[in-house]
Amino acid sequence: MIINIASKEIKSFFVTPMGWIILALITAAFGTYYLEGVNSYFEVMSGAIRPAERVGVTIYVGQTVYGAAFFLMLFAVPLMSMRLISEERRQQTLPFLFSAPVSIVEIVLGKFFGLFAFLALMVVYIFLMLSTLNIWADVDFGYLFSNTFGLLLLVGSFAAIGIYFSSLTSQPIIAAILSFIFAFLLLGLESYFASQPNHWFHHVSLLKHFQTFSRGVISSKDIIYFLLFISTFIVLTIRRLDADRLRG
Amino acid sequence: MATTLKALGLTRLFGPNKAVNNVSFELSKGEVLGFLGPNGAGKSTTMRMLTGNLAPTEGQVEICGVNIIEEPKLAKANIGYLPEMRPLYKEFRVNEFLRIAAKLHNIPAKKINSSIDIAMEKCGLTHMSNRLIENLSNGYQQRVGIAQAIIHNPEIVILDEPTVGLDPIQIREIRKLIKEIGKEHSVILSTHILPEVEIVCDRVQIIDKGNLVFHGSIDDLKQQRRGNKLLVGFKKTPTLKKLQSLFDIVKIEKQEDLLHVIQFKNLDFDMEKFIQVCVKEKLGLFQVSPHITSLEDTFVQLTNK
Ligand SMILES: Nc1ncnc2c1ncn2[C@@H]1O[C@H](COP(=O)(O)OP(=O)(O)OP(=O)(O)O)[C@@H](O)[C@H]1O
Ligand SMILES: [Mg+2]
Numbered sequence: 001m002i003i004n005i006a007s008k009e010i011k012s013f014f015v016t017p018m019g020w021i022i023l024a025l026i027t028a029a030f031g032t033y034y035l036e037g038v039n040s041y042f043e044v045m046s047g048a049i050r051p052a053e054r055v056g057v058t059i060y061v062g063q064t065v066y067g068a069a070f071f072l073m074l075f076a077v078p079l080m081s082m083r084l085i086s087e088e089r090r091q092q093t094l095p096f097l098f099s100a101p102v103s104i105v106e107i108v109l110g111k112f113f114g115l116f117a118f119l120a121l122m123v124v125y126i127f128l129m130l131s132t133l134n135i136w137a138d139v140d141f142g143y144l145f146s147n148t149f150g151l152l153l154l155v156g157s158f159a160a161i162g163i164y165f166s167s168l169t170s171q172p173i174i175a176a177i178l179s180f181i182f183a184f185l186l187l188g189l190e191s192y193f194a195s196q197p198n199h200w201f202h203h204v205s206l207l208k209h210f211q212t213f214s215r216g217v218i219s220s221k222d223i224i225y226f227l228l229f230i231s232t233f234i235v236l237t238i239r240r241l242d243a244d245r246l247r248g
Numbered sequence: 249m250a251t252t253l254k255a256l257g258l259t260r261l262f263g264p265n266k267a268v269n270n271v272s273f274e275l276s277k278g279e280v281l282g283f284l285g286p287n288g289a290g291k292s293t294t295m296r297m298l299t300g301n302l303a304p305t306e307g308q309v310e311i312c313g314v315n316i317i318e319e320p321k322l323a324k325a326n327i328g329y330l331p332e333m334r335p336l337y338k339e340f341r342v343n344e345f346l347r348i349a350a351k352l353h354n355i356p357a358k359k360i361n362s363s364i365d366i367a368m369e370k371c372g373l374t375h376m377s378n379r380l381i382e383n384l385s386n387g388y389q390q391r392v393g394i395a396q397a398i399i400h401n402p403e404i405v406i407l408d409e410p411t412v413g414l415d416p417i418q419i420r421e422i423r424k425l426i427k428e429i430g431k432e433h434s435v436i437l438s439t440h441i442l443p444e445v446e447i448v449c450d451r452v453q454i455i456d457k458g459n460l461v462f463h464g465s466i467d468d469l470k471q472q473r474r475g476n477k478l479l480v481g482f483k484k485t486p487t488l489k490k491l492q493s494l495f496d497i498v499k500i501e502k503q504e505d506l507l508h509v510i511q512f513k514n515l516d517f518d519m520e521k522f523i524q525v526c527v528k529e530k531l532g533l534f535q536v537s538p539h540i541t542s543l544e545d546t547f548v549q550l551t552n553k
């Protein structure tokens with residue numbers, strides 16, 4: 001049942017030009033960063049005289065691409081998640097789902113995984129793109145895996161934020177703006193607290209936990225953080241929709 | 249006949265306002281129940297509670313013996329619902345949308361295509377199958393709304409104002425369809441078109457300000473309309489006193505010209521005797537007919553109490 005709802009979301013994303021446009025822009029942007037990374041690698045490395053300054057090609061290109069992925073997704077995910085529930089509110093189509101033999105949990109999970117599947121596809125696409133370096137160099141796959149894994153968790157968190165804000169309003173644009181601001185605060189405030197390494201904010205900061213993965217480290221602490229983050233917003237969304245039934 | 253739907257003391261508050269107040273009724277297999285009531289009476293609110301879209305403040309709903317609050321999935325599997333605001337994903341084509349509806353209602357993969365075809369045919373949508381819903385006219389969108397409610401062949405079909413926006417030919421077809429569904433399943437429909445109730449429904453329920461004010465079969469409603477009144481024309485108008493000395497009369501109302509509405513005490517008054525006496529008394533009787541209050545009047549009477 002979750003799959004049925006997820007597939008409905010994916011279909012409705014692609015029946016409008018919106019889905020294709022975002023997909024095209026994102027792939028183009030990643031492709032550009034990738035090429036940029038590869039092209040500048042030799043220039044930069046030939047300038048690096050001491051061996052300590054030299055890094056492998058995977059890490060160099062990976063940093064360029066994953067650093068960009070982070071910001072691209074910050075913009076792209078709210079645009080993709082905004083319609084998930086707010087559009088249903090606007091068009092008054094929620095009764096269609098609520099009258100069918102599916103639970104609210106399934107509805108929310110279906111919508112979340114519909115979006116997540118699509119985002120995961122992009123993350124895998126980035127992985128494949130970077131793997132092509134293997135043709136002429138020895139790719140550090142461990143580094144790629146940990147970044148892929150981290151990015152999956154990060155876009156999952158963005159998606160969870162997006163679906164929650166989408167459930168609060170019947171205006172998709174407002175949902176997009178709110179989820180962008182919220183995600184941006186969680187990331188951007190990081191720099192304000194940079195001088196206080198022990199501030200509590202570092203524990204809830206998405207960026208901090210993502211950085212572990214981008215160094216090539218997979219730690220269970222960070223995985224648990226992201227999973228908790230995602231489940232919190234999914235539970236909030238479920239509660240918000242359930243409140244509809246109670247409040248009317 | 250087996251009971252398919254049972255509502256027990258349904259009550260719904262919106263803040264301090266009681267939108268629905270202690271409404272109870274039952275529905276049997278093979279029955280079409282009409283929901284009547286003025287705007288804001290609580291028809292849609294009741295339907296939303298019956299279909300699990302709104303939690304009742306008090307009361308229970310049982311669908312085929314299953315409590316919808318305790319086991320919503322099981323109960324909802326037996327319901328097809330067309331809300332007041334038809335819930336259509338307008339960016340899809342008609343057949344794509346119905347496919348989504350079919351999947352959501354757990355129709356087995358093998359039967360999906362045939363269920364879509366049957367639903368489209370029943371609602372006169374076959375030639376619109378590949379059109380985008382947003383490009384359909386209002387009436388055709390309404391048909392898609394009805395199609396999604398019957399696609400899984402549910403035991404109970406609940407339609408909130410199903411004939412709104414349809415042309416007269418389609419109204420006739422939808423009424424026929426409702427009657428057909430009503431033969432094997434149960435249907436509840438709400439409407440503002442009073443004659444529609446007499447055409448398609450077996451039973452009527454009139455709701456006003458959240459309260460059930462009339463509940464009975466169509467015959468009961470007709471009885472209520474025919475009642476104990478006669479429309480009589482006298483050339484020489486007798487006084488009420490004179491008439492009361494002759495018959496058991498409660499009231500006499502003067503209409504235009506020489507016509508009068510006479511209300512008898514009993515329902516089974518003797519028409520033949522009435523005419524004989526009038527002729528003997530030389531009252532100048534020139535017209536006698538049963539006085540049927542219009543459905544509108546009955547409705548107004550019932551909802552103004
Ligand atoms: N979500 C809500 N919040 C507050 N009040 C509501 C809500 N929904 C309905 N009401 C109130 O409940 C009452 C019944 O409304 P309902 O929609 O059930 O009427 P109705 O019989 O369907 O009327 P109509 O014939 O106009 O469709 C109205 O007074 C309405 O204002
Ligand atoms: Mg209504």
